[in-house]
Amino acid sequence: MITLLYFARLREALGTGREELVLPSSVATLGALRQHLAQRGEAWAQEMAVERNLRAAVNQDIARPDTAVKDGDEIAFFPPVTGG
Amino acid sequence: MNVRVQEQDFDISAELAAMRSDNPKIGAIASFVGVVRDINEGDSVATMTLEHYPGMTEKAIGEIIDQACGRWEVLDALVIHRVGTLKPTDQIVLVIVASTHRGDAFAACEFIMDYLKTQAPFWKKEETPQGARWVDARVADDQAAERWRSRGKS
Numbered sequence: 001m002i003t004l005l006y007f008a009r010l011r012e013a014l015g016t017g018r019e020e021l022v023l024p025s026s027v028a029t030l031g032a033l034r035q036h037l038a039q040r041g042e043a044w045a046q047e048m049a050v051e052r053n054l055r056a057a058v059n060q061d062i063a064r065p066d067t068a069v070k071d072g073d074e075i076a077f078f079p080p081v082t083g084g
Numbered sequence: 085m086n087v088r089v090q091e092q093d094f095d096i097s098a099e100l101a102a103m104r105s106d107n108p109k110i111g112a113i114a115s116f117v118g119v120v121r122d123i124n125e126g127d128s129v130a131t132m133t134l135e136h137y138p139g140m141t142e143k144a145i146g147e148i149i150d151q152a153c154g155r156w157e158v159l160d161a162l163v164i165h166r167v168g169t170l171k172p173t174d175q176i177v178l179v180i181v182a183s184t185h186r187g188d189a190f191a192a193c194e195f196i197m198d199y200l201k202t203q204a205p206f207w208k209k210e211e212t213p214q215g216a217r218w219v220d221a222r223v224a225d226d227q228a229a230e231r232w233r234s235r236g237k238s
Contacts, residue, residue: 008135008207009218057205060140076137076205080221083134083165083206084118084177084197 002071004037007078010054013047023071030056031065033075053080085153085161087145089136091168094178103160103182110159110182114189116197122172124219127212134167134176137205141165148199152181155195156188163196165206195232202229 001020011017027033034056038048048054056063057076069075096117104110120132149161160182170176179196183189208219 005137007137007205008209057137057140060137060143062144062203076140078137078205079207079218081202081205082208082219082221083136083204084201084225 002069003074005074005076007076009079010047010077013043015043023069023073028068028070029065030058030063030067030069030075033069034065034077048077054078055080085146085149085158086163087142087149088162088164089138089141089167090164091166093166093175094164096178096180099162099164099178099180103162103180107159107182109184111184112186112189113180113182114186114193115181116177116179116193117175118177118197120170120172120174120176124210124212127210127214129172130211130213131169131171132211133169133209134165135207135209136165136167141205144204145200148196148203151199152192152195156192157183157185158188158192159183161192161196163200165200165204167206198225198228198232201225 002023004019004021006014006017024036027036034048038045055078058067058069059074096115100113100115103113122129145163149163152158152161158181162180164178166176179193181189181193181196202225210217210219
């Protein structure tokens, strides 16, 4: 299982902030995970589309599409940050 | 070095006094306070709600402070960032940096703030007369953080 977290505008658009997911055997990278999630339907396809400016973290470190993902990871997707 | 993410307000005077009394080597303390404005992108802002990523946010700010310590002489540093619902004139963020001399304190304080704006996971949602909206990341903030890459130790 992996833990998926969604924040801010993305959390509202997807209607969830947190879920547990069995990592599909075909998914080994963050980019592949994003493609997998984009196949879930309307809102997911729209929000997870490659052209959307999303950031992601694996185990609380900023990650890139080629970052490896594995069972037990905490993976977060979120819009560009706007603090301060 | 200290990072706090909290809903409650902070008292800059108390924080400065605490840092100063901790270390007699301190000769300069620079501080920055971010405040909620009443107008953003031309619309009036009634309230603003700040969301963060518990755990990662504290870690990311800690790493920014570590980078500042690697570039300048930093004797102590504190970042307090508020979350939850805030209104115009409220304090949002406090950065305090102590050093032996002012140059390092000023530079490290500005560096921490510029990087915090682009690297630390916080998101603002504003309530305006036109409804609630998530604030978009600003290109100007990315540029402010970027200029530290081409700038040497000042």
